[in-house]
Amino acid sequence: MTDAHLAQRGDVAISNLSKTFAINGRSLNVLRDLNLRIEGGESLAIVGASGSGKTTLLRILAGLEEADSGHVSIDGRPIDGVGTERAVIFQEPRLLPWLSVEDNVAFPLEVRGIHGREARSLADRYIRLVGLGEFSTALPSQLSGGMAQRVGIARALAVQPEILLLDEPFGALDAMTKITMQEELSRIWREEKVTMILVTHDLEEAIYLADRVLILPKERDGRPREIEIDLPRPRDRSEARFVRFRQELLAEFGLH
Numbered sequence: 278m279t280d281a282h283l284a285q286r287g288d289v290a291i292s293n294l295s296k297t298f299a300i301n302g303r304s305l306n307v308l309r310d311l312n313l314r315i316e317g318g319e320s321l322a323i324v325g326a327s328g329s330g331k332t333t334l335l336r337i338l339a340g341l342e343e344a345d346s347g348h349v350s351i352d353g354r355p356i357d358g359v360g361t362e363r364a365v366i367f368q369e370p371r372l373l374p375w376l377s378v379e380d381n382v383a384f385p386l387e388v389r390g391i392h393g394r395e396a397r398s399l400a401d402r403y404i405r406l407v408g409l410g411e412f413s414t415a416l417p418s419q420l421s422g423g424m425a426q427r428v429g430i431a432r433a434l435a436v437q438p439e440i441l442l443l444d445e446p447f448g449a450l451d452a453m454t455k456i457t458m459q460e461e462l463s464r465i466w467r468e469e470k471v472t473m474i475l476v477t478h479d480l481e482e483a484i485y486l487a488d489r490v491l492i493l494p495k496e497r498d499g500r501p502r503e504i505e506i507d508l509p510r511p512r513d514r515s516e517a518r519f520v521r522f523r524q525e526l527l528a529e530f531g532l533h
Contacts, residue, residue, distance in 0.1 A: 287318060287439035289349070291314070291349050294376045297345055307329070315472060317352075318471070323476045323493065334476075337356075340356055348507065351363075362439070362440060373417075374418060377416060382435050383400040401413065407427040422451075426446060427458070443473070445476060447479075479503045501523075
């Protein structure tokens with residue numbers, strides 16, 4: 278292991294992870310004996326049909342859900358509920374409507390005991406990182422959907438997590454805004470060097486953003502599969518190998 282890797286935090290280890298839900302009197306096994314290693318600074322996309330356990334896995338990683346069995350650790354330490362080393366971005370940014378952009382980004386810092394000039398300095402840094410420096414005093418009602426999601430990203434990054442967990446973050450956006458946000462997220466990930474774990478239904482988004490794609494099976498007796506996306510960054514959606522990866526993922530779901 279290199280010195281560079283030793284300095285990178287945010288390693289995730291998942292061992293024999295299982296989760297079952299009881300629905301209408303029957304057991305639904307959404308995750309079964311999942312084993313996975315995510316290296317610090319890596320970008321992993323999780324795809325799969327509805328009901329395959331994508332969001333359940335993300336919620337377990339976030340500490341919002343408990344597994345029935347198995348282990349999850351971050352940097353060698355078991356997950357025990359939510360933690361300051363993780364930040365979650367949902368499909369809806371969930372901004373506080375009475376607070377400005379700056380106050381929304383500073384709010385989680387203040388909750389963690391960071392106040393005054395330090396909180397404002399960090400908030401300003403990440404508002405500028407997501408390209409909203411001119412909108413720091415705006416209210417959420419004055420923002421477009423894409424701008425509001427940028428605020429959500431800035432708020433998550435301001436607490437300086439090791440791991441960024443994203444659950445369909447651009448699913449509610451129009452096609453053009455989604456592409457812009459994917460490009461922005463890729464840039465931010467490269468600059469911030471956080472571990473990024475993304476749940477998405479958008480196969481092209483998975484290829485554009487991820488180092489690896491984890492495919493969760495819909496069939497209960499199926500096994501997860503991983504595809505390494507060894508494409509240079511920034512990525513070109515029209516490049517031949519990008520198109521081949523898209524075709525390979527489409528074939529996984531019986532699509533052409």
